[in-house]
Amino acid sequence: DAKTTQPTSMDCAEGRAANLPCNHSTISGNEYVYWYRQIHSQGPQYIIHGLKNNETNEMASLIITEDRKSSTLILPHATLRDTAVYYCIVRVAGNQFYFGTGTSLTVIP
Amino acid sequence: SAVISQKPSRDICQRGTSLTIQCQVDSQVTMMFWYRQQPGQSLTLIATANQGSEATYESGFVIDKFPISRPNLTFSTLTVSNMSPEDSSIYLCSVEQYGWEKGQETQYFGPGTRLLVL
Numbered sequence: 001d002a003k004t005t006q007p008t009s010m011d012c013a014e015g016r017a018a019n020l021p022c023n024h025s026t027i028s029g030n031e032y033v034y035w036y037r038q039i040h041s042q043g044p045q046y047i048i049h050g051l052k053n054n055e056t057n058e059m060a061s062l063i064i065t066e067d068r069k070s071s072t073l074i075l076p077h078a079t080l081r082d083t084a085v086y087y088c089i090v091r092v093a094g095n096q097f098y099f100g101t102g103t104s105l106t107v108i109p
Numbered sequence: 110s111a112v113i114s115q116k117p118s119r120d121i122c123q124r125g126t127s128l129t130i131q132c133q134v135d136s137q138v139t140m141m142f143w144y145r146q147q148p149g150q151s152l153t154l155i156a157t158a159n160q161g162s163e164a165t166y167e168s169g170f171v172i173d174k175f176p177i178s179r180p181n182l183t184f185s186t187l188t189v190s191n192m193s194p195e196d197s198s199i200y201l202c203s204v205e206q207y208g209w210e211k212g213q214e215t216q217y218f219g220p221g222t223r224l225l226v227l
Contacts, residue, residue: 032213034215041221042220042221043219043220044152044203046215046216093214096142096157099151101151
């Protein structure tokens with residue numbers, strides 16, 4: 001599966017949109033982009049995933065560039081409870097989910 | 110999404126002993142996974158447990174150290190054997206569910222078991 005690159009940490013003001021970038025420049029055509037988050041001392045939580053089109057659910061939006069080499073997870077109105085480590089994962093069906101080091105997001109009051 | 114519970118939620122154990130961690134899912138699933146997360150680190154896959162077959166272990170993990178049972182489609186156990194302080198970690202189970210609408214599997218995780226070995 002393609003390797004992903006994420007910033008180590010980010011801050012976001014409470015109530016503002018949190019935009020978390022992920023670079024996956026070697027992604028292949030059949031690889032999906034997944035996002036998970038892990039709030040301290042809890043199991044990872046699935047957020048969203050997509051292949052080519054932008055996706056939105058009740059938690060977040062996923063914007064994938066046209067060349068699919070990068071994506072952005074958007075939390076539209078960040079709250080203190082969104083403070084977590086966010087993992088961007090690129091995966092082919094049937095392969096394992098490889099969790100890298102992720103981005104530690106801190107939402108500031 | 111599947112609801113997953115783990116027992117115990119945490120434990121403190123003496124070196125040389127063994128601990129069995131239970132993972133219960135509220136629906137039948139084919140594939141279950143066990144992960145380890147060492148302090149300050151990301152998740153590492155230990156093994157894949159499919160019902161009716163032997164677990165498949167990742168490089169660096171062996172059955173003698175981490176025996177796994179999968180007696181049915183809703184339950185699995187992971188045993189951490191002959192523990193040492195290096196086994197102090199969070200152990201997580203997860204299940205895979207296929208999303209027909211999106212044509213892809215998604216993994217859902219349990220809350221984890223926090224193990225401290227003295």
